[in-house]
Amino acid sequence: MKDSLIVVSGGMDSVTMLYEFREEIALAVTFDYGANHGPKEIPLARMHCERLGIEHIVIGMDFMTKYFESSLLSGGEAIPEGNYDEENMKSTVVPFRNGIMLAIACGLAESRGLKRLMIANHAGDHAIYPDCREGFVKAMSLATQEGTYDHICIYAPYTNLTKGEIARHGKALGLDYSETWSCYKGGEVHCGKCGTCVERREALAEAGIEDKTVYSL
Amino acid sequence: MKDSLIVVSGGMDSVTMLYEFREEIALAVTFDYGANHGPKEIPLARMHCERLGIEHIVIGMDFMTKYFESSLLSGGEAIPEGNYDEENMKSTVVPFRNGIMLAIACGLAESRGLKRLMIANHAGDHAIYPDCREGFVKAMSLATQEGTYDHICIYAPYTNLTKGEIARHGKALGLDYSETWSCYKGGEVHCGKCGTCVERREALAEAGIEDKTVYSL
Numbered sequence: 001m002k003d004s005l006i007v008v009s010g011g012m013d014s015v016t017m018l019y020e021f022r023e024e025i026a027l028a029v030t031f032d033y034g035a036n037h038g039p040k041e042i043p044l045a046r047m048h049c050e051r052l053g054i055e056h057i058v059i060g061m062d063f064m065t066k067y068f069e070s071s072l073l074s075g076g077e078a079i080p081e082g083n084y085d086e087e088n089m090k091s092t093v094v095p096f097r098n099g100i101m102l103a104i105a106c107g108l109a110e111s112r113g114l115k116r117l118m119i120a121n122h123a124g125d126h127a128i129y130p131d132c133r134e135g136f137v138k139a140m141s142l143a144t145q146e147g148t149y150d151h152i153c154i155y156a157p158y159t160n161l162t163k164g165e166i167a168r169h170g171k172a173l174g175l176d177y178s179e180t181w182s183c184y185k186g187g188e189v190h191c192g193k194c195g196t197c198v199e200r201r202e203a204l205a206e207a208g209i210e211d212k213t214v215y216s217l
Numbered sequence: 218m219k220d221s222l223i224v225v226s227g228g229m230d231s232v233t234m235l236y237e238f239r240e241e242i243a244l245a246v247t248f249d250y251g252a253n254h255g256p257k258e259i260p261l262a263r264m265h266c267e268r269l270g271i272e273h274i275v276i277g278m279d280f281m282t283k284y285f286e287s288s289l290l291s292g293g294e295a296i297p298e299g300n301y302d303e304e305n306m307k308s309t310v311v312p313f314r315n316g317i318m319l320a321i322a323c324g325l326a327e328s329r330g331l332k333r334l335m336i337a338n339h340a341g342d343h344a345i346y347p348d349c350r351e352g353f354v355k356a357m358s359l360a361t362q363e364g365t366y367d368h369i370c371i372y373a374p375y376t377n378l379t380k381g382e383i384a385r386h387g388k389a390l391g392l393d394y395s396e397t398w399s400c401y402k403g404g405e406v407h408c409g410k411c412g413t414c415v416e417r418r419e420a421l422a423e424a425g426i427e428d429k430t431v432y433s434l
Contacts, residue, residue: 057284063276063321069328095327096320099364103313103320104280110312111286131364139359146356147316147348 002026005109006118010041012180013120016170028056034065037186070094076185084195086127098131106144122158164206178212192217219243222326223335227258229397230337233387245273251282254403287311293402301412303344315348323361339375381423395429409434
């Protein structure tokens with residue numbers, strides 16, 4: 001049944017989820033919160049939705065650029081390089097980003113009569129981003145159920161998968177990951193050095209996928 | 218300690234809370250979601266914050282007008298008249314509005330190092346608005362605690378008070394309720410007939426406050 005709304009960024013994880021659950025998805029929403037890599041990621045989200053015949057809307061969140069603190073909103077130069085670990089990546093946290101995206105998605109789903117919200121947080125995010133952890137997703141799902149007439153719930157089936165395991169799902173689906181974007185710097189091509197680029201390379205290698213991404217290094 | 222952020226609309230309830238807890242409030246946020254009565258309510262929210270020396274910001278949510286369904290966003294003509302009961306007022310529900318406002322407030326609080334979110338939902342809202350009930354507030358507070366580094370929580374001390382009881386708080390504080398706005402139609406003066414006007418009149422009468430509001434009827 002097509003009763004789900006998915007939050008899709010244009011990155012590896014949400015694009016994999018979009019294809020894996022395409023029969024259940026009625027609406028895909030991308031949030032433009034002024035991230036450095038938005039101009040690279042958002043057109044890819046749109047392209048995949050068009051290819052699958054899924055309605056896609058982009059919701060702007062200008063207030064984040066204006067009032068929120070994060071290196072992810074401050075230009076590519078501010079993004080740390082090296083591993084995707086806590087110390088290194090903490091500056092990239094956008095406070096309560098998943099909470100905000102899920103709350104807006106919930107209101108939109110209720111306006112459209114949809115029953116379920118999907119989001120592609122995964123195990124690799126847990127150390128750095130509190131709003132990617134299972135405890136958050138469970139509490140937020142209870143909040144959306146309690147706070148809506150239709151008892152809308154959240155479904156986050158990748159919560160305990162690694163990015164390498166998600167890439168294996170994508171491999172089985174025949175996805176071409178060069179049609180996704182990861183780099184937090186948002187340059188012409190992937191930088192190859194920032195935490196998200198390092199994590200992308202490792203995940204593709206772990207899944208035994210030939211990496212066709214163009215990296216600057 | 219000034220460690221709280223309050224969601225303030227400019228209506229009776231949130232203005233009462235603003236004055237009652239002014240020593241604890243570091244930042245007040247008003248959301249402009251295109252409601253019919255926004256142009257009347259928002260300047261009052263700003264005026265009270267200025268009077269108390271509390272920083273006030275207005276966050277626009279254009280996406281609600283564009284994508285959400287509610288009579289509250291559709292012009293004064295669409296607002297039902299009569300009592301503030303479920304059947305009558307259900308069309309005024311803005312889906313998951315409190316969830317969206319609290320989620321954005323949470324990200325903003327974490328950006329500013331604030332620890333607590335305040336919101337003035339009350340018992341009279343429970344029948345109509347699922348996201349004003351205690352179950353929602355508790356779940357959402359768990360979500361904000363789980364989803365932030367600082368374990369930001371929600372404080373909603375009016376959840377089980379009636380609007381009349383809130384007006385008694387305001388009376389004790391010496392508030393002039395003619396400096397607040399209720400009417401969902403958003404005309405030049407309060408219409409006196411819509412559910413929120415009826416509820417306002419009853420609350421002021423219940424608290425024994427002389428009603429200086431100008432009503433058209």
